[in-house]
Amino acid sequence: MKRAVTIFAICAAVALVTVAAQAASTGEQIFKEKCSVCHAVKGQGGKIGPDLTKISATLKEKDLKAQLENPKKANPSSAMPSFKTLPKADMTALIGYLKTLK
């Protein structure tokens, strides 16, 4: 019986670590799916939009959000699509990732 409890505890610990690792990479995954066609980070990605490797050194969270929700606000002829319809959790994860780029 003790052994079963130990095995259960180990499995639970492994599951927790896996979930944490996934949460950390979601924002980056969303970026790779939706943004890297046009934007490069650390040398990887497209060249249609500006390089975002250090974007959080210049843009604050609210500016990032404004750019994502309404790119035409900063530049009326912007080639960047709006990501207003992105699910809230994805937007939060994505902004969280962008904030690490500085």
Ligand code: HEC
């Ligand atoms: C179709 C190409 C395209 C896609 C896809 C795209 N962008 Fe952009 N983005 C641009 C262009 C072009 C600009 C340059 C300014 C403008 O035209 O609005 C830009 C500007 C930006 C800026 C402002 C940069 C600065 O220096 O002020 C940020 C931040 C940004 N994009 C983030 C993102 C994120 C995050 C995504 C994914 C959710 C994304 N973009 C998807 C083309 C794109």
